[in-house]
Amino acid sequence: MRTDPAPEPLLPDASRRRLSLGLGLGAVLALGALAGCKPEVAESAAGLGEARAAAPPASAPEFAEVSVPSRLFQAQDLDWLDLSRQRPVPVRLYLPAEGPNAVGSTGSAAGLPLLLFSHGLGGSRRGYSYLGAYLASQGVASLHVQHVGSDRGLWTGNIFSLVGRLQDAAKESEALNRVADVRFALDQLLASEFGERIDPQRIAAAGHSYGANTTMLLAGARVQRQGQVLPLLEPRIKAAILISAPPFYGERDLAPILQDVRIPSLHITATQDVIQVPGYYSAAEDRIKVFEAMGGPSKALAVFEGGSHSIFTDRAGTGGVSLNPKVKVATRELSLAFLDHVFVGRKEGLSRWNERYGALLQRWQPAAGMA
Secondary structure, three states, rough: OOOOOOOOOOEEOOOOOOOOOOOOOOOOOOOOOOOOOOOOOOOOOOOOOOOOOOOOOOOOOOOOOOOOOHHHEEEEEEEEEEEEOEEEEEEEEEEEOOOOOOOOOOOOOEEEEEEEEEEOOOEEOOOOOOHHHHHHHHHOEEEEEOOOOEEHHHHOOOHHHHHOOOOOOOHHHHHHHHHHHHHHHHHHHHHHHHHHHEEEEEEEEEEOHHHHHHHHHHHHHOEEEOOOOOOOOOOOOOEEEOOOOOOOOOOOOOOOOOOOOOOOOEEEEOOOEEEEOOOOOOOOOHHHHHHHHHHOOOOEEEEOOOHHHHHHHOOOOOOOOOOOHHHHHHHHHHHHHHHHHHOOOOOOHHHHHHHHHHHEEEEEEEOOOOO
């Protein structure tokens, strides 16, 4: 593994070991030859609010289509610039469709709940559209943040320098910038013309792989540098959804890092959820270790049988041609049921979800009071 001449420390303790960075590939690395690297595929063009007519009833077919009809949501790309860091922060905002017959568009008097989403390594604001479009169709706004230092731009350039680019994107400075990206994007959204549609008391964060790492930092993961705890916690975030959460590489004991995460958390993974990046291998069991170390009394775990690390991206076919769309549909419906429980207090949705998708699971562990 290549090391930088003067590495920038972002450490869970004073031992100055590197912070674990979850490397969520939008492609499968062919180790050694590094062939077959492929950026995430483009999404199809194609809530939690009071209007829920489009939610599938219990008697619906076993699995719905992954694509969401475009009439049920709207997506808008916004290009922001954080002047304090001179760093672009592109985002895609998913909102319920407008109009008298729009599903989920009314939300509540306080506004729509909001999910902030952070992509994996090599991703973009256009990724994970199966989740953003679906949540918007159900009355939940979803803001997908693009991190320019670790986004799909990594896939351009000389293939023989790809490993170096990936490892550069895993530097501690980029981990800090990703956290700042999400915080800046939230500030911009709430101050924009769209802000009046958002309920500032119902904000959650989510991410896949590297994005799950970003979410953990925002949710209260304890990181020290030179004996000082870094102020990474974003108090406006009231819940976290962690998909394929990576470990903290080099740290044997995760509890001191994650015990301060007190908000409700949902952990989603699969038995074949393996991260294979040069220098950053992580077995599927690491996702369970993160769940077990997470603080707070309200945490849930869903482990799909089989799958892959990239099955949770927009890529079709990874983890099994038949299993892939089923896991996507189950993941988005579980996310909605979790947010419904956290923000509205309804837990029956989680019970129905388990009845509907339990056959796909190797393990389902809801928190006390969730089911």
